[in-house]
Amino acid sequence: MTKYTDQGKQDTRSGYGAGMTELGRTNPNVVALCADLVGSLKIDTFIEENPERFFQVGIAEANMMGIAAGLTIGGKIPFASTFANFATGRVYDQIRQSIAYSDKNVKICASHSGLTLGEDGATHQILEDIGLMKMLPGMTVINTCDYNQTKAATLAIAEHHGPVYLRFGRPKVANFTPVDQKFEIGKALMLNEGTDVTILATGHLVWQALMAAESLENQGISAEVIDIHTIKPLDSKAILDSAKKTGCVVTAEEHNYLGGLGESVARVLASHHPTPQEFVATQDTFGESGTPEQLMEKYGLNNKAIEEAVLKVLKRK
Amino acid sequence: MPNTQELQDLVIQVRRDILRMVHKVNSGHPGGSLGCTEFFVALYNEIMDLKDGFDMDGIGEDLFFLSNGHISPVFYSVLARKGYFPIEELNTFRLINSRLQGHPTTHEGLPGVRVASGSLGQGMSVAIGAALAKKLNGDDHLVFSLHGDGELQEGQNWEAIMYAAGNKVDNLIATVDRNGQQIDGATKDVLPLGDVGEKFKVFGWDVLEIEDGNDLEQVIAGLNEAKSRTGKGKPVCIIMKTEMGNGVDFMMHTHAWHGKAPSDEQLATALEQNPETLGDY
Numbered sequence: 001m002t003k004y005t006d007q008g009k010q011d012t013r014s015g016y017g018a019g020m021t022e023l024g025r026t027n028p029n030v031v032a033l034c035a036d037l038v039g040s041l042k043i044d045t046f047i048e049e050n051p052e053r054f055f056q057v058g059i060a061e062a063n064m065m066g067i068a069a070g071l072t073i074g075g076k077i078p079f080a081s082t083f084a085n086f087a088t089g090r091v092y093d094q095i096r097q098s099i100a101y102s103d104k105n106v107k108i109c110a111s112h113s114g115l116t117l118g119e120d121g122a123t124h125q126i127l128e129d130i131g132l133m134k135m136l137p138g139m140t141v142i143n144t145c146d147y148n149q150t151k152a153a154t155l156a157i158a159e160h161h162g163p164v165y166l167r168f169g170r171p172k173v174a175n176f177t178p179v180d181q182k183f184e185i186g187k188a189l190m191l192n193e194g195t196d197v198t199i200l201a202t203g204h205l206v207w208q209a210l211m212a213a214e215s216l217e218n219q220g221i222s223a224e225v226i227d228i229h230t231i232k233p234l235d236s237k238a239i240l241d242s243a244k245k246t247g248c249v250v251t252a253e254e255h256n257y258l259g260g261l262g263e264s265v266a267r268v269l270a271s272h273h274p275t276p277q278e279f280v281a282t283q284d285t286f287g288e289s290g291t292p293e294q295l296m297e298k299y300g301l302n303n304k305a306i307e308e309a310v311l312k313v314l315k316r317k
Numbered sequence: 318m319p320n321t322q323e324l325q326d327l328v329i330q331v332r333r334d335i336l337r338m339v340h341k342v343n344s345g346h347p348g349g350s351l352g353c354t355e356f357f358v359a360l361y362n363e364i365m366d367l368k369d370g371f372d373m374d375g376i377g378e379d380l381f382f383l384s385n386g387h388i389s390p391v392f393y394s395v396l397a398r399k400g401y402f403p404i405e406e407l408n409t410f411r412l413i414n415s416r417l418q419g420h421p422t423t424h425e426g427l428p429g430v431r432v433a434s435g436s437l438g439q440g441m442s443v444a445i446g447a448a449l450a451k452k453l454n455g456d457d458h459l460v461f462s463l464h465g466d467g468e469l470q471e472g473q474n475w476e477a478i479m480y481a482a483g484n485k486v487d488n489l490i491a492t493v494d495r496n497g498q499q500i501d502g503a504t505k506d507v508l509p510l511g512d513v514g515e516k517f518k519v520f521g522w523d524v525l526e527i528e529d530g531n532d533l534e535q536v537i538a539g540l541n542e543a544k545s546r547t548g549k550g551k552p553v554c555i556i557m558k559t560e561m562g563n564g565v566d567f568m569m570h571t572h573a574w575h576g577k578a579p580s581d582e583q584l585a586t587a588l589e590q591n592p593e594t595l596g597d598y
Contacts (some may be wrong), residue, residue, distance in 0.1 A: 031453070055449065055484075063442045063476035070382075070446020073431050074454050075374050078446075094437050094473070096444055101434045102423050 004176040004191060005080040010147035012168035017042025018147075019154025020079065024050045027158055033068055035061045040170075041111055041236035043083045061086045062274040065094040066116040067090065069104040074126040077158055078106050083125040084113035084167060088133060101164050106166045107157050109166045113143075114254035115172040115282070115299060116204055116292040131259020133165040134232045140185060141184040143261075144251070145206035149229060153182035155227055160185055160198065169254075169290045174207045177227075184305075188235035193277035194224035197243040197310050200259045202228045206250035208296075211303035213269075215309060223310060231261050236268045243269060248313040249277045249303040252306050256295075259283035277310040324533055326594035327398065328358050332564045333591050334394035334407055334598060338512040340584045342411040345419065348574035349465060350391035352496050352559035356463065357395040360571035364540045366458060371401055371428035379458045380447050382432060384440020385465035386420040387576070391474025392430075393417050397598070404598045440464060441491055441521070445481050448489045459547055462491045467499030470508050475520075481552040482521030490543045491522075492555040494530070498572035505507045523551040530559035564591055 025044040032046055033055045047054040055071075057064040061082055068078035081087070088095070088148040098105045115125050134141045140162060144150040150168045157164045181189075191206070192213050201209035206227045213294040214225040224242050228235065243249050249269065251262035262279040269275045282299050296302045327361055331354050339345035363369070365379040381395045383392050390410065397404045402416070409415035416427040420435025432443045444462035451458060467472065481489060491515055510516075513526045523546050527539035535559070543553045562568025563574065565587040569578075 040389075046438075052453070057480060060476035060480065062473040063445075063480055065451065065477075066439050066442020066473065066477065067446035067480070070443040070448070071450045072382070073374060074376060074456070076450050076453065094439055094442075097433050097436045098439050104432075135339025153527060170550045 006174035006176050008175055009172040010175045011172045012144055012147055012150040013040070013170060014231040015040045015144070015147035015150030016047070016081070016109055016111065016154050016166070016168055017045065019151040021049070022045040022155060023145035023158050024052065024053070029075055029077045030158055031055065031071055031076045032079055033057055033064050035059055035064050035082045037082050040083070041225060043081065047210060061062040061091045062094045065091045066098050068106045069102060069177065072104045072106060078212050079109050080106060080135065081109040083124060084110035085124050088165070092132060100139050103138065104160055107164045107166060109154070111168055112170045113167045114169060115287045115295040115301065116254065118177070118292045118295065119289050121289040122286040127256045127282050127287065128259060129167060130231055130253070130255050130261065134264065138162060139232065140164040140230070141167070142185065142230050143203040144229055145227055146173060146177055148177045148181060149183065150177050152181060153229065156183040156185055168229065169204055173204055176207060176210070176263035186230045186233045186235060188238035189227040189229060190238070192229055194222035194226040194246065195223050196222045196246055197222045197314060198226065198246045199252060199306060199310065200228050200239060200249060200261065200265055201224050201252040202231060203280060204254050205306070207300060207305040209252055209306055212310065214301060215303065215307055221310065221314070228261055231256055231264055234264050234268060238271070239268050240273050241263055243273055243275045247275065247317045249275050250306060250309045250313055252279060254301055255281055256264065256284055258284055276313050278313040279306050298313050319406050321533065324358055324362060327362065328354050328533060329591050330593070330595040331358060331391060331394045331398065333588060333593060334583055335390040336565070336579060337597065338390045338394070338407055338410040339578045343578045344411055345390055345578060346499070346576045347390065347578065348568060349385065349388040349494065349496065349567065352561045352563060353388055353391055353463065353494055354564065355536045356492065356557060357391050357499070357533055359536045359540060360461060360534060361395050361399050363525065363537055364544070365461065365479070373431060375431065376454055376456055377458065380431065380460045382440045382444040382447065382460070382462040383421060383434055384462055385437060385468050386434030389417070389419065389421050392421060396429035401426060407598045411479050415595055435464070437468040438473045439562040441474055441477035444489055444491065445477055445486050448486050451488055456584040459489065459544065460489050462489070462492050464491060466493055466495045466497065466510060466513060467504050467507070469493065469510055478517060478520045478522065485550050486552045487548055487550050489552045490547065490555065491552065492557050495556050496559045496561040498575060499559045500572070500575050502572055517554040521551060522554045523549070524554045524556065527555055527557040530557035531563045566590060
């Protein structure tokens with residue numbers, strides 16, 4: 001059914017690194033900051049080629065966000081990157097006052113989001129960051145699904161004026177979107193047209209949604225799969241068009257059901273076209289140590305969980 | 318030297334502005350504002366190299382960042398009287414639909430402000446970023462910042478202080494308003510700061526002191542000395558001793574006027590001690 005196939009497993013953070021390499025060569029205003037996690041963020045090539053445009057701040061994320069805000073004064077486009085937990089919750093007030101409220105053109109780029117960083121456990125597995133960031137007025141929030149999309153998004157946000165939160169992850173996952181797929185901020189990506197149910201997925205759950213749709217097709221269920229890479233601003237039109245067509249919705253994300261994509265979708269549906277919805281997300285819990293696959297299984301964030309949610313929501317139509 | 322009398326007149330007029338702004342809305346922070354009046358007047362009218370008009374990037378001019386945003390009255394008065402926006406707009410301080418928010422912000426488009434401040438401890442990091450941008454742009458102008466002493470209790474400052482020294486951000490002059498007071502009392506009682514100048518020194522900064530930050534000539538001399546020490550591989554810190562509430566006898570020697578407005582009678586007394594010089598707004 002799907003025209004999308006796995007071109008080979010790659011980590012989304014390497015997509016960020018590749019995007020930064022390209023920006024280093026093409027946009028002289030782009031500067032990078034990192035808080036002692038250069039290797040994990042895959043920005044070694046950017047640093048090697050543009051040492052004067054890289055700022056190692058050490059283990060001091062609050063200072064990093066403030067320096068990034070200051071660098072915009074003078075026309076720089078700072079990409080401040082670290083793990084998602086330290087890029088959001090740890091520095092919320094710095095982002096709120098010095099970046100968001102101050103209208104600064106800072107790109108906060110966060111790897112190791114969600115459960116899939118794995119063995120490090122709950123201290124590092126943030127499942128609240130989408131909520132934290134989407135509540136900030138003026139903040140754009142993006143969660144990419146694969147290597148190609150993360151690279152494309154990295155390039156796209158450099159062209160967008162305003163603060164952005166770009167969320168990606170650690171593990172190697174299917175790379176399935178075309179290398180030349182245009183990334184449009186705020187424009188949902190239709191991956192599979194269907195008629196019985198709408199699956200709205202973001203981040204690592206997008207590939208899982210496609211796998212679920214394939215299995216559902218074998219059961220005679222036609223699932224529409226839409227990649228909501230931009231959680232804010234949300235593509236309400238794409239969501240409503242699909243919900244009106246199929247009459248039921250499943251949202252899927254590697255995030256708490258409180259504050260995540262699902263709640264944003266529910267708001268749109270409740271306001272314009274009340275529709276049965278099921279939420280594939282963590283259930284207001286912290287994570288724990290384990291392999292990414294074990295964790296996604298245990299916390300109900302894989303293709304099987306999406307399939308079950310679809311069967312459940314179909315009965316509510 | 319500048320025409321010191323003109324600047325002294327401006328100091329008095331700014332003090333009147335501060336008192337009247339805070340009195341009108343019965344809120345705001347007069348104490349620290351009055352204590353830093355000489356600093357702001359000197360900085361904007363004698364020390365900084367400024368372009369006409371305002372643009373956010375500020376390339377080709379010196380920049381200033383106020384970290385302790387609660388002393389917005391002195392900042393607004395000095396900006397207005399420098400010509401960044403109409404002096405009459407001081408009438409709108411803290412009112413609904415005003416560009417003069419309780420704490421400074423870029424969000425309402427007020428010329429002269431380049432970052433929001435109020436939640437304490439964030440300004441030095443931003444100033445460092447702006448100083449780094451100047452270096453990248455080949456712009457040899459300076460970045461100034463002002464910090465409350467109590468504000469140094471926020472840990473982010475020490476991340477910034479460590480960074481600036483370690484990375485030789487030597488186009489930055491950070492001034493600490495060492496008035497020894499904060500909302501709950503004297504800094505030595507709330508959370509002792511110790512020898513602030515020594516702390517900056519051991520972190521690797523070039524440190525100088527302004528013994529009396531309410532003596533205009535001393536402030537000008539200190540800021541000029543600080544400028545002469547830039548470009549030498551170290552960020553420069555000024556420990557500036559001031560008197561919170563300076564210029565109004567009953568507001569001095571106490572932390573009581575940190576965030577309290579004067580009554581009608583108190584305002585009258587305070588204004589008598591600072592007779593009009595350049596014209597009230």
